[in-house]
Amino acid sequence: MYNDLKARDKAVNWHPYTQMKTANEIIPIVRGEGAYLYDANGKRYIDAVSSWWVTLHGHAHPHIAKRVSEQLLKLEQVIFAGFTHEPAIQLSEQLLHLLPANQQKVFYTDNGSTAVEVALKMCVQYAYNHGLKKTKILAFENAYHGDTFGAMSVSSRSKWTEPFGDLLFEVIYIETPTKNNFERTKAIIEEHRNELACFIYEPLVQGAAGMLMHEPEDLDRLMQYCRSKEILMIQDEIFVGFGRTGRLFAADHLAEKPDIMCFSKGLTGGTFPLGLTTCSQEIYEAFYADDPYKTLFHGHSFTANPLACTAALASLELLLSEETQYDIQRICKEHEQFVAEVDSHPKIKRLRQCGTILAIELQIEENSSYFNQQYAYLYTHFLNEGIILRPLGNILYLVPPYCLSSVDLHFIYHTIKKVLDPSQIH
């Protein structure tokens, strides 16, 4: 069956972020349970990257499955313009209760990139509805906010976005905040202040950039400055939300509050695609008018899908349980111990940790062919050991589901330490 699935896949499917000609062999997965995935040969893998950062409580979780299957027999989908339903109402109520107090309204979409698109459109049209033209966006260097055109525009430019360069809109980039660069950043913001529709940022951790991290105090200072200059702030918690940083949201590490927040990935516990954008009353009111042209003309077919909202509610119950909160702290502590243990290893250039997110930057020369071989070697090596780790360049990282046992976590650490042993690296 394994080879049959592989061959049929190759005949018809085009995979994301994959050079189909030179890609590693594709692995057909037939089932998941807890932190494990099983391939068609029955081989077990530890999902150490939460299936692209989405899975919170493990695969095929019975509680989520039960709630979703009950909802499936009641109402599977309904148009969200002119209609509503209990799961969307409940989810909005519960989320707003957990978010910073200024978040007052929820706008649903169906993935992270579209949650970002909505946030950007809210900000640009906020200015427009006030009779102003503000169309430039402030973003961090090395940012990643998604792959649709708007989200791609506010992400950092790279080889990957090069074919679309002329079609991307103008963005002013600033460095992520440190103790030393505040004055420089202030000058850039001051220069463009009147044209800026908003500032969009990944708080505390820039995931796709390689788990780059900055300190909450430094981000707070920057946010306070943006607030004083009346620049709207979009906090993209698509990756860091729902416990990844050790607290429920990155917002829980910050004193200053954003105007808009974006969520997806862990929102449904990784069960269904769902995105949402929350905003303050002030943003909402800029669209609340008798004038029909002040409407936010945006919507996706599957907006607020009842099954996805139900999965999100079930996931939230699990997340807030004592057991999961304990597991999150357990993973944080184990990561800390591992960091202390291997910190001075000569093969490690830098170690970074924020809550349950751990990144190990390896001492390797980038852009060399040696580097590419190294990537393929590491990826395959971990797969052979039964661990799914997809390095970002020379950066190994762990974003585990919270149900990952300490035994499995230590097996992953052990496997990483073996890789660091020079005699193991070819």
Ligand SMILES: *Cc1c(COP(=O)(O)O)cnc(C)c1O
């Ligand atoms: C993954 C991600 C997105 C995009 O979400 P998709 O659902 O993949 O479109 C946006 N922002 C951040 C910070 C992300 O990590």
